Amino acid sequence: MKTWIMAVFFTILFITPHAQAHPHVFITPKATLITNDHFVSQINVEWEFDAMSSSLFLESAGSNTAEIWNLVFPETQLLANGEQTTRTGYYTYVEIDGRVMNDLIPADFTADFVDGNLRCRFTLKLNQTVGNTLKLGFSDPTTYNDFDIQRENFQILAQSGATPVLEKQSENYIDKISLSW
Amino acid sequence: MKLRIASIFIMVLFIYCLAIVTPPLVSRAEATPLVDTISQQVSHIFQHNLLLVKLTKLQQSLNKDIATKIKELKQQQDPLLLFSLLSISFIYGIFHAIGPGHGKSIISSWIIAQQRKLSTVIYVSGLAAASHALSATLMVGGTYVLLGKFVTANSQKLNAYLQIAAAILVIGIGLAMLLRLFHSKLSKNRPGPGQASPRLWGSPSVVALSIGVVPCPVTSVVLIFCLTLGLIWQGILIVLSFAAGMGVSLIVVASLVWSLKEKILTPKKLSGFHYVVTHVFPAVGGIFLVAIGSAILYSLL
Numbered sequence: 001m002k003t004w005i006m007a008v009f010f011t012i013l014f015i016t017p018h019a020q021a022h023p024h025v026f027i028t029p030k031a032t033l034i035t036n037d038h039f040v041s042q043i044n045v046e047w048e049f050d051a052m053s054s055s056l057f058l059e060s061a062g063s064n065t066a067e068i069w070n071l072v073f074p075e076t077q078l079l080a081n082g083e084q085t086t087r088t089g090y091y092t093y094v095e096i097d098g099r100v101m102n103d104l105i106p107a108d109f110t111a112d113f114v115d116g117n118l119r120c121r122f123t124l125k126l127n128q129t130v131g132n133t134l135k136l137g138f139s140d141p142t143t144y145n146d147f148d149i150q151r152e153n154f155q156i157l158a159q160s161g162a163t164p165v166l167e168k169q170s171e172n173y174i175d176k177i178s179l180s181w
Numbered sequence: 182m183k184l185r186i187a188s189i190f191i192m193v194l195f196i197y198c199l200a201i202v203t204p205p206l207v208s209r210a211e212a213t214p215l216v217d218t219i220s221q222q223v224s225h226i227f228q229h230n231l232l233l234v235k236l237t238k239l240q241q242s243l244n245k246d247i248a249t250k251i252k253e254l255k256q257q258q259d260p261l262l263l264f265s266l267l268s269i270s271f272i273y274g275i276f277h278a279i280g281p282g283h284g285k286s287i288i289s290s291w292i293i294a295q296q297r298k299l300s301t302v303i304y305v306s307g308l309a310a311a312s313h314a315l316s317a318t319l320m321v322g323g324t325y326v327l328l329g330k331f332v333t334a335n336s337q338k339l340n341a342y343l344q345i346a347a348a349i350l351v352i353g354i355g356l357a358m359l360l361r362l363f364h365s366k367l368s369k370n371r372p373g374p375g376q377a378s379p380r381l382w383g384s385p386s387v388v389a390l391s392i393g394v395v396p397c398p399v400t401s402v403v404l405i406f407c408l409t410l411g412l413i414w415q416g417i418l419i420v421l422s423f424a425a426g427m428g429v430s431l432i433v434v435a436s437l438v439w440s441l442k443e444k445i446l447t448p449k450k451l452s453g454f455h456y457v458v459t460h461v462f463p464a465v466g467g468i469f470l471v472a473i474g475s476a477i478l479y480s481l482l
Contacts, residue, residue: 022280024398026241050241051248052406059405143281144398146237173234 023146026050029138030153031177037161038181040134043124045092045106047072047138047147054118068111072120091145095135096128130181135169137176149175236280243273247403247419255410263415267422270403274310274426277399279434284309284392286473287351288431289438291388294358294466302439305385306431312393314424317400318417325408348478350391355470362464399423 030046049057061067073090094101106122113119136154138147151168154177158164164179250266278284288309292302400420407416 022277022282023237023240024402026244050244051252052244052402055406055409056402059409143237146241148238148241173231 023143025053025145026148027138027145028148028150028153031136032155032157033134033136033166033179034157034159035161035164035179036159038131039129040096040126040179042126043094043136045122045124047120049118049120051117054113054116057118058113058116063112065109065111068118068120069109072111090122091138091140091147092124093137093139094124094126095133095137097131097133101126101128130164130179132181134164134179135176136179137174139174147175149177151177233280236276239276240273240280243269243276244399247273248406251403251407251410251412251415251419254412254415263418266415267418270419270422271426273399274423274428275430276426277423278310278427278430284313284431285434287354287388287392287470288435290466290469291354292435292438293442297385297439299436299439301385302435303432305389306435307428308386308389309392310428310431311424312389313395313397313427314400314420316394317396317398318404318420320396321401321404321408345478347391347394348474350387350394351474352471352478353474354388354391355467355472355474358467358470359464362467397427 026049028048030048032044034041034044057068057071061071090104090106092104092106094104104124106124108121108123110121111118138149140147149168151166154166154168156163156166156179162181164181167178167180169176169178246269247266250262250269254262254266288302288306291297291305400423403423404416404420407413407419
């Protein structure tokens with residue numbers, strides 16, 4: 001009994017610091033995946049921010065794309081002239097046939113406000129041949145930004161050949177989009 | 182025998198907890214790509230479990246509802262709509278503060294390490310929630326009054342400095358606990374570490390300040406959203422309602438920790454756990470606070 005009480009006691013004490021933050025910004029990701037049979041050339045990504053966070057970005061950075069992106073992803077060194085340093089991540093991960101792509105370098109960053117909601121866009125130039133499956137997900141390890149992945153916000157633009165099946169999957173409570181050929 | 186088992190149990194837990202608190206220190210040194218970090222996090226039970234996912238979805242829904250209702254309030258100044266908005270903000274505050282965060286750990290460590298009345302515990306929890314919300318209000322309102330605009334790069338820098346100050350406060354509280362324990366070991370006639378005298382670093386206000394000095398991002402965002410729509414006093418009311426909700430959550434968690442500790446400390450059981458409560462708890466709490474404060478500070482510098 002005493003051990004049980006102690007276990008509960010210390011669980012309450014120590015469980016909280018590990019996950020260091022709770023969600024503050026809510027993002028709805030959307031994407032178009034461009035395929036050519038088993039070849040995936042690029043993924044056009046759009047993040048739509050919640051209305052209240054959007055107002056914060058508007059007040060903080062106006063419509064300056066570089067400033068907005070530096071706020072969205074602070075470690076991104078997006079330069080004023082539109083160039084960028086080699087930075088991977090951007091809360092985005094792609095897995096091809098069970099292999100995580102480690103060197104994602106997004107490009108073509110844009111940001112604008114539509115009906116008061118911030119929309120940030122970028123392109124992932126993959127140029128990879130996929131055997132069976134490709135998985136796309138968005139996740140902020142700090143959980144400060146929450147990504148709400150919905151099936152209807154993702155589409156395939158098949159230029160030729162086989163069109164993969166697109167579905168939403170959940171693994172260990174993390175949602176992701178899966179393409180199967 | 183029971184004492185030894187309890188002590189070993191606590192030490193094993195403590196080592197485990199130190200290991201999970203310190204990944205930021207390790208991960209920076211290894212500089213692993215973010216995608217690896219994310220894929221590793223996939224199977225992490227603490228960050229991704231059903232309860233947290235549901236909690237996040239609920240907050241997302243509340244966030245959306247609040248934004249919609251604030252826009253409606255701009256169109257029609259309906260008292261019922263305002264009341265509904267305040268109620269949703271209160272609920273949002275409750276669920277926002279239930280989620281993981283170091284504030285609850287700091288309060289819990291402090292409760293475990295020190296002998297305090299329930300009224301003091303409630304005071305600290307309430308003050309922490311209030312200052313967490315009010316520091317955001319002051320920052321947003323202050324920059325607007327002084328600079329004529331809302332959040333800027335300057336206020337973000339100020340936010341970073343406040344986080345550093347909070348981390349230093351947490352380290353200071355932890356060190357004060359350890360020093361007091363060390364002092365009582367050297368001098369037998371001094372009061373035990375469990376009966377801590379109210380000195381600056383261990384005082385309830387400093388503990389509350391160490392949690393509340395960092396502005397709540399949600400409060401800032403809600404307030405700015407209201408101010409941009411010209412809803413000044415409504416925005417302040419919404420922030421107060423949100424803060425009250427956070428206060429309720431913090432008070433419930435802190436009271437639970439306090440009552441569990443009191444349960445262990447009942448006179449019948451005191452003899453077996455007396456040493457653990459008066460010596461191991463303050464040491465564990467102190468070391469834990471120093472560790473978490475250092476981890477936060479390291480991640481900011």
